[in-house]
Amino acid sequence: MEFQKMSKTELTNLKVQLMKKFEDYKAEGLQLNMARGKPATDQLNLSMKMLDALNSKSNMQASNGIDCRNYGMPDGLPEMRKLFGELMGLNADNVIVGGNSSLNMMFDTVSCCMTHGLAGCEPWCRQGHLKFLCPSPGYDRHFAITEHFGFELITIPMLKTGPDMDAVEKLVSTDPSIKGIWCVPKYSNPTGITYSDETVRRFAALKPAAPDFRIFWDNAYCVHDLTDTPDALLNLWEECRKTGNIDLPIFFASTSKITFPGAGVAAMGASDRNLAVFREHFKYQTIGPDKLNQLRHLAFLKDIDGVHAQMQRHRALIQPKFEIVEQTFRRELGGKGIANWTEPNGGYFISFNVLDGCAKRTVALCKEAGVTLTGAGSTYPYKKDPNDRNIRVAPTYPPKEEVKTAAELLSLCAQIAACEKLLETK
């Protein structure tokens, strides 16, 4: 029965029953965590053979004859550039391989634009008050980088097709103080949707008022499918070629959720003109990335087919966890009119919407009973969800039994918070 149709008495009685269950959970002294998109231990075990793949008997030379143990090769190994080119959808020549973190490369890119500028424009730090577009719900660490550098964060609604392109086009074409937009185009964090072909085409056709406006295209989940019917993302690089907007996007990806989150390899891609600026900056920043870790990854993954095979093994481990959460939500919350959630074809998150004004309370109740979730509001700029509605659920890290318990508790807390909210106005 839908909660909204219940009388005050019915809601009051229901709340008493729910609170009894809640106290039972509390008595269990749970300590569960569904806060961050972290691979589980069994996923990490999938890459242990990589540690043996590069050993004291291995060939230390890249295909160009360079000894990977020594300094040099700031762009990374040719084979690794090729592999990331295939993952991100552009040619190897337009790829720079970095350290262990694509977030680090995004940060450094923003920092470079802050102090040195792009496209012949003044450095961003000398252009006064600037803004950045944040499709929301979105990735908190993206938003945090631009907040740290003093940008005003503009919320763009996330639709089923991606960011609201009417809003994006209007803002970008008229306001030269808008310098960029954060995008997770495939299996978006946290909604799990993939940008539609039309959305990608509209991105490629943007006519920004600022010559130094850039699309930060974080393809973090480019091969992270969970089903036999994976989403397909149109290639922004190719679309930008067609529109003559090749300087618009900057691509990012990493192996953090392919091999090891703490010891993977990251890369970025961009047009020759953009890379000329970044290479000039990076050449002062470092003498080169860790090429042995690149060699290690190549020895283990080999090529794009090896990557896909590895992702099948990840899928086998995490798809059941997504299924548990979705089944629990359906069973516990179906038909009650107080929550909806995504059932994504890939990525690392389920986006869970509770009754307006109930997200903070729901997360607080979960915390009280020993289940840590991503803070309510985290998926919005300044951690402020205007509707206090969205909760990001990250089912990959805990074991299946714990995922089940956590999803049940979350369903329970969402119902308690809904009862409380509805009783306020009865």
Next chain:
Amino acid sequence: MEFQKMSKTELTNLKVQLMKKFEDYKAEGLQLNMARGKPATDQLNLSMKMLDALNSKSNMQASNGIDCRNYGMPDGLPEMRKLFGELMGLNADNVIVGGNSSLNMMFDTVSCCMTHGLAGCEPWCRQGHLKFLCPSPGYDRHFAITEHFGFELITIPMLKTGPDMDAVEKLVSTDPSIKGIWCVPKYSNPTGITYSDETVRRFAALKPAAPDFRIFWDNAYCVHDLTDTPDALLNLWEECRKTGNIDLPIFFASTSKITFPGAGVAAMGASDRNLAVFREHFKYQTIGPDKLNQLRHLAFLKDIDGVHAQMQRHRALIQPKFEIVEQTFRRELGGKGIANWTEPNGGYFISFNVLDGCAKRTVALCKEAGVTLTGAGSTYPYKKDPNDRNIRVAPTYPPKEEVKTAAELLSLCAQIAACEKLLETK
């Protein structure tokens, strides 16, 4: 016989003989490189067992129970912080372990100060025209970082005791636009000298006009001894404790020349107040460093004794190369009054001074005969040696036979350039 005492005829005849030898070298079609301080292949081979030390059977947990394969631990592993604390001379709590490059950490530190500032001061990018002190001859990549960020580079003469502290004290105490000084305090790049106790004490006692002035203390060669009578560097951290100037220095070090230059581990150290600023910045920049490479290093080096043992093995390979260069210089240039050079107790370089106005010509002649050296002037700000005198010699990378040939050719070219220079005024 001293060249300066020769007659015009003697010099002319000498030059003809030298040029004949030079043409013989040219005919050999040499392709030698003594430009960069790179470990040689046999040095890289010393660390090959490190690749086996971490394998699929290894324990992946840090001493605090954290799985090193996953995200997290932005300061690095406790054991690695302790080891770098011992190398840099400060306590583990004041150490942050980073990626594969200490240069990267220096760059990021400068960049952080540029955009976010230190000690409650305005970010450097908003403070107008700023200056940085560059003891010279010094390290070209240090100078390049601050040049890239728009600093005016101020040359400070390098004495046998370290930077000219009279000049440093006067400038730093009176000019608030001076924000820092680059130091390689032990086996300095390229002069090979170690700062005297008095120099270190005077650094610790500085009273900068700018509250956000910092000493960039790059202890790149802290354990890189070449002789049985190694230099000892006074501990700046301890001296700054005594003077109450604990916020003044920022320490840097790496294993680049202990294990693998391209795949080592770097670290920085500073006071709690400084680290609070840097940690706040770095927390947006990355989710954490490559902890598996830290684990790999610990499995191989184990502790400070393991580091010293490894450095003994390096010494055995490179000390003979230094000896070859020094012997060649003594034999070919001794008593001729046209060159002097350092014979350091450690580090990676011999600093070679030719007759004033002859460094560029000497390097150009070497290049013509197939030996690449660090560009003349590189050891000075803006690559401009006011006396056109200093050449940095890096003997580690080529095999011994090639080092010998290169040193002989360099000696020959220094003599040719001296003849030409002296003939100009006869």
